Amino acid sequence: MTLGPGGWLVGLDVDGTVLHEDGFLSDAVRRSVQHADARGHEVMLATGRSAASTIPVLTELGVAPRFLVCSNGAVTLERDGDGREGYGRARIETFDPTEVLTTISGALSDARYAVEDAEGRFRYTPRFPESAMSPGSEEVPFEELLTVRATRVVVISPSHAVEEFLGVVEQMGLQRVSYAIGWTAWLDIAPDGVNKATAMEWVRSELDVPAERTMAVGDGRNDIDMLEWAARGIAMGQAPSDVVAAASETTRPVRDDGLARVLDTLP
Secondary structure, three states, X not given: OOOOOOOOEEEEOOEOOOEOOOOOOOHHHHHHXXXXXXXXXXXXXXXXXXXXXXXXXXXXXXXXXXXXXEHHHOEEEEEEEEEEOOEEEEEEOOEOOHHHXXXXXXXXXXXXXXXXXXXXOEEEOOOOOHHHOOOOOEEOOHHHHOOOOEOEEEEEOOOOOHHHHHHHHHHHOOOOEEEEEOOOOEEEEEEOOOOHHHHHHHHHHHHOOOHHHEEEEEOOHHHHHHHHHOOEEEEOOOOOHHXXXXXXXXXXXXXXXXXXXXXXXXX
């Protein structure tokens, strides 16, 4: 659908918002997304996932928004009949990961690492979870990660609890990067000043949607900037307290179709 007069721009996190933790998509959420789309709202995904693992979610939802935000804002796709799976890369942000990788590797002895490049391809170190990889990923020595222009660096530290991991990361004093820590001891590092909110603001400008007609829904710490950016920033019911604090509203948890309840409030 094309954005209609009075339509809202709606940015949806995927995991824990659209999908359950096991990847399940409820019929209620699918119907609500399609209904909002049919009423002329631009309902799009804004996720930490790579492009390759984001586009199949659209297929499940049965919608085709003009834009998609992937890799926590470092990659923005635009609908393109000639592009891969109907989408081409409209905006890419990259950085040199050398400094952050060498800093973190010196502080976390048991961590596993992956770097995503501008084409959405992952290079990762041994013992990185296969479930987190996209097609075309390649296991490489740590030193090879330093040679890649990155849209995203992912760090997993199985031996740390989330709060402990957060403390270690804060002590590192990471500079010139934006980072967010997920539910597990999982760290996403993006280019400096790049996050879901910066990408959504670029989309808003491209679509010429008034700021007061923006909505974002999410459940993770990588959603905080986006929730603060939106006129209606809505935290899922199971979100951590700091995510809830950043939101202007809270809905029910993902298992109770909280997203469907929110989308049904759109005009």
